[in-house]
Amino acid sequence: MTESEASFEKPGAGKARPRAAARTRFKPSRLKLSASDAKQPLNTASLHDQLVMRLREMVLDGELRPGSPLPERMLCETFGVSRTPLREAFKVLASEGLIELRPHRTPMVMPLDRDDIAAVFEVVLALDHLAAGLTCARATAAEIATLDAMHARLVAHHHAGARAEYFRQNQQIHAEIARLAGNPVLLATWTALAAKIYRARAQANYEAGRWDESLQEHEGFMTLLRSRDAERFAAAIADHTRRTRKAVLAALDLLAKQQA
Amino acid sequence: MTESEASFEKPGAGKARPRAAARTRFKPSRLKLSASDAKQPLNTASLHDQLVMRLREMVLDGELRPGSPLPERMLCETFGVSRTPLREAFKVLASEGLIELRPHRTPMVMPLDRDDIAAVFEVVLALDHLAAGLTCARATAAEIATLDAMHARLVAHHHAGARAEYFRQNQQIHAEIARLAGNPVLLATWTALAAKIYRARAQANYEAGRWDESLQEHEGFMTLLRSRDAERFAAAIADHTRRTRKAVLAALDLLAKQQA
DNA sequence: TAGAAGCATTCGGTATGCAATATAGTTTTT
DNA sequence: AAAAACTATATTGCATACCGAATGCTTCTA
Known part of the structure; x- marks a missing residue:
């Protein structure tokens, strides 16, 4: 079937x-x-x-x-x-x-509406920042180890050139960070908004350079999480989301041009 | 009927x-x-x-x-x-x-669940902070004047001792601040969460001292908004929400004790 | 020939009946 | 007397039928 x-x-x-x-x-x-x-x-x-x-x-x-x-x-x-x-x-x-x-x-x-996605990103940025701070404060060592394992799989997908799996794994890491914040309302709100971003990314491919950058950013913020540097971890996550926003909106603009 | x-x-x-x-x-x-x-x-x-x-x-x-x-x-x-x-x-x-x-x-x-309300407040705090920053940047002078008029009505209700109207006007001012941020996704998300807080407040009365404080806080952050001090305005709004959270959660705790 | 009116069709909105489920009450068994 | 089994009841979940709204097509009129 x-x-x-x-x-x-x-x-x-x-x-x-x-x-x-x-x-x-x-x-x-x-x-x-x-x-x-x-x-x-x-x-x-x-x-x-x-x-x-x-x-x-x-x-x-x-x-x-x-x-x-x-x-x-x-x-x-x-x-x-x-x-x-x-x-x-x-x-x-x-x-x-x-x-x-x-x-x-x-x-x-x-x-899909580009302005709507832009507005979603504006809110998700604030929620990512909040989640990062809370996760840094609340996650146990075992939970951080789980994140490390997920990160290792992300690296493996990148090396294998498995773009779809990389994309999915990336999303799961961010969802896990939101989950480890320990606030179900934050998780539900984040999940609903992240779903809209996920839809946009499914429609629009962005350039190959971005996923190299993305991996480096993941390496960077995982280091900050391990050292429990909440402020810098939150800032790094927010910066990562900003870069993702730039790439997704650019890809949507390109897609709109191609369809015009 | x-x-x-x-x-x-x-x-x-x-x-x-x-x-x-x-x-x-x-x-x-x-x-x-x-x-x-x-x-x-x-x-x-x-x-x-x-x-x-x-x-x-x-x-x-x-x-x-x-x-x-x-x-x-x-x-x-x-x-x-x-x-x-x-x-x-x-x-x-x-x-x-x-x-x-x-x-x-x-x-x-x-x-109503106290932990759920606490979780909602944690998220609304971040959204209030974001909204305040955006509103400071994006609201027109006319829109700020509208907020000033709403604030004047708040003061009038306070002086008249009209608690229910004060409460409603208070809520409308916060909703207007969220609306003036110019982000429909933020407004929708904020509104849904604020509704849960509104429910909690409808169930639990908090002590008389809080609404005196609340008015003073409103006076303070309106001044910061007029002078377009985004950082301090956002901080003042977030602080105001923290104090409201404290009062609402305390009132819910008292209500729970009374019902036990 | 263009616009208006009428009609047919498609498809969503709502009402209702029947089946399924969960629970409370009763009866039987230990 | 307590536990288990059985039965009845109340209420929800779903299937189906009917009605109304919107649109496209055809015919009529100016």
Whole structure:
């Protein structure tokens, strides 16, 4: 099966006698569980929750491209679900700013807007700075060791020229720094905003020099974290984010020119 | 009518022939439009959108108290709507952290958690600091004059001993400072978090001395803003928020003791 | 030929019925 | 008397049908 044709496990599937299938305009295309899935415990998340997670992932990694339409009935057929859980999922994703709902119009994936990304960066800068200071103060030695291990993997990806894995690992390191700040509200806020940046980066490639610089910056701020220099660590993280912002906005500008 | 028995204008109400009322377990209690409402243009927001705004407001101002249950059918009867728009509204409010949904259980208003409020303050501090710096740099003279006028109203409320109005005006001044930063992402993020603080303050009264201090602090930072001293203005705003945090958390602690 | 009016189609918004789940109360067993 | 098993009830999750809004196409009129 293709990625987008995910199988959604109905709560209680396989237990009671299923409802008689009604005649519909769209042929349901629910997929069978694979052998490995069948052995796992039933998925207890509601359909609506599963759809939120799946659609969010598809928007973030660019599988659903900015501006593309999301017709309800078509997606119902794709996912093998009814409109109710899909519509509920749409409402949540719209609240998160990932899709755009218009009255009596086909929903669509929220377009990428350069000014919006710039505004997001402005806020993420402040949150990165705050997180860095808190992480320096609160992370245990073991947690810093975990970050070191993640950094080592980043270096390995760089040496291997594995750009996609490097990009992902990079993101995970920053997420871990935010997590180690020990503030769930900060983490949730940061994560939501970082997701928008992640989307922008998925659309726009920036030049090769940047990822060399990026690795050096990571080396630098990891040293500062190990020595618990909170002020300089926070400043280094903020500077790193500024440089990333410059690269991402430049790449978006280039992309806009290419599409004009 | 009471506040909670809001009338929801059905899209297209008054146009086509209405659907025959189905027999239901709950007697619908839709309210008639008042004479003044009838003269206004039809409300085109969907039922679901109206419900989101109404329920959010009821949670934030304490009309729906933390921890209280939100049975679907009862609220459907209260608002005169069906379950579909209400459930969609619930999903959005859960996403905003204002209500808590549990599988196959009655939803409830998200309880107030002291640690959560403390975490929110930690983030709002950073956002206030960022907003203050940007507002100092970006606000026009006219916009600062508007803030001055709002400050004058704050002083008037204080002199009149009108505590509720003072509290509301205080909140509006801080919201305006966030708005004048000129970053919609910052404003949206700040607003969502400030709403949680607003909820906490609605539950907990803090001592009389604090609002005297608060007014003095407002006097101080307005002076710094007028003179465009960004660094000191930002520091003063952050300090003001720290003191507010101290008072709110102390009041929540006292409330917890009283309820134990 | 251009603009207006009417009609058909598509698709989103909402209402409602049925199945599933969790819990409380009752009965049976130890 | 206490624990386990069973049953009933209340309520949510989801599927489906119906209605209304918006748009595109066709026809009519000036």
